[in-house]
Amino acid sequence: MNFWETITGSDITREWKAFETRAATLPDDYRVAWEQIKGHLLPRADFTGRNLMPILDAAMGLLEQAAADGQRVGEVLGDDIAGFAAALAGGEGARTYRDRWREQLNRNVARRLSRLGG
Amino acid sequence: MSIHDIIEGKKQWRAHLARVKALPPDYRIVYKEMQKYLFKVGPVDLPDGPLLPGIVDFFEEGVAAGKGVVELIGTDVAAFCDGLIEGSPTYADLYQESLSEKPGTAER
Amino acid sequence: MDDLTEMLKGTLEGCVLEIIGSEETYGYAITRRLNDLGFADVIEGTVYTILLRLERNGLVQVTKRPSEVGPPRKFYALNEAGRDELAKFWAKWQYVSTRIDRLKEGRR
Numbered sequence: 001m002n003f004w005e006t007i008t009g010s011d012i013t014r015e016w017k018a019f020e021t022r023a024a025t026l027p028d029d030y031r032v033a034w035e036q037i038k039g040h041l042l043p044r045a046d047f048t049g050r051n052l053m054p055i056l057d058a059a060m061g062l063l064e065q066a067a068a069d070g071q072r073v074g075e076v077l078g079d080d081i082a083g084f085a086a087a088l089a090g091g092e093g094a095r096t097y098r099d100r101w102r103e104q105l106n107r108n109v110a111r112r113l114s115r116l117g118g
Numbered sequence: 119m120s121i122h123d124i125i126e127g128k129k130q131w132r133a134h135l136a137r138v139k140a141l142p143p144d145y146r147i148v149y150k151e152m153q154k155y156l157f158k159v160g161p162v163d164l165p166d167g168p169l170l171p172g173i174v175d176f177f178e179e180g181v182a183a184g185k186g187v188v189e190l191i192g193t194d195v196a197a198f199c200d201g202l203i204e205g206s207p208t209y210a211d212l213y214q215e216s217l218s219e220k221p222g223t224a225e226r
Numbered sequence: 227m228d229d230l231t232e233m234l235k236g237t238l239e240g241c242v243l244e245i246i247g248s249e250e251t252y253g254y255a256i257t258r259r260l261n262d263l264g265f266a267d268v269i270e271g272t273v274y275t276i277l278l279r280l281e282r283n284g285l286v287q288v289t290k291r292p293s294e295v296g297p298p299r300k301f302y303a304l305n306e307a308g309r310d311e312l313a314k315f316w317a318k319w320q321y322v323s324t325r326i327d328r329l330k331e332g333r334r
Contacts, residue, residue, distance in 0.1 A: 051216040054209045062157040076154065090210025098159065102196035105155045109195045112147045176274050182296020191271030201275030
């Protein structure tokens with residue numbers, strides 16, 4: 001039995017359906033990443049998945065925006081989806097991952113600003 | 119959330135993006151990278167709270183004063199972002215909290 | 227003096243409270259005031275994050291006023307809770323600084 005079938009409660013089911021509708025509008029590579037993120041996060045959920053909803057919502061928001069900006073999915077998530085998912089959920093390993101996001105942010109800004117200055 | 123809320127939300131979001139687009143290139147670059155970082159870290163009030171529009175307000179003031187973005191916030195953009203969300207709980211915090219609650223006391 | 231960032235952490239918020247406490251003012255003016263005091267490394271971005279925190283914690287009253295140049299500015303004034311917080315800051319500062327001075331004077 002997969003996770004989806006264990007879900008009870010119609011409000012939760014509706015929320016899941018809304019996620020799938022949003023996912024369907026994403027480019028292919030983003031949809032693959034979304035499936036991977038879900039795959040890493042769902043084993044962490046309690047039996048309703050309720051406490052993961054906001055985290056999934058934030059992840060979906062990030063994907064939607066990056067896709068709208070025309071970025072490649074790898075640019076946004078890096079190549080370690082498992083680490084990315086762990087960091088989204090907090091807990092073990094999240095701190096080092098957030099440090100990596102921090103460095104990535106400053107590096108990206110420095111690189112793109114220097115390109116701008118010519 | 120009703121359909122109307124979703125559309126309203128989108129309209130507001132589009133208006134917000136239009137303001138971002140109107141910023142000078144250096145501000146725009148920094149804003150976009152910040153937004154990506156903030157969405158990953160995930161403070162709970164990010165999507166509809168005052169944080170992102172507030173950043174644009176602040177940046178517009180910087181532009182009006184004739185400053186570059188680096189002059190305004192320095193090169194450690196991550197430290198600036200962390201300063202913005204210091205003390206705000208993130209989704210990860212709430213999730214970890216929900217895990218540490220005793221079984222039976224958690225919501226449903 | 228260079229490299230005060232680490233040492234100023236935690237006290238800068240008190241300094242901002244003190245500046246706001248003496249008169250209603252805005253971010254750039256607060257930054258200038260700190261720079262003139264000799265904290266040359268303090269940038270507007272840092273002050274912005276502090277003001278945001280003060281606002282979130284309900285310590286200040288914020289009023290938007292039109293500016294001669296550019297978009298309206300947010301002016302900050304202390305409310306009752308802010309004045310309490312400022313008094314607490316000075317009490318803590320007094321406590322820490324007298325003890326550190328004592329430590330230094332006892333040096334042989």
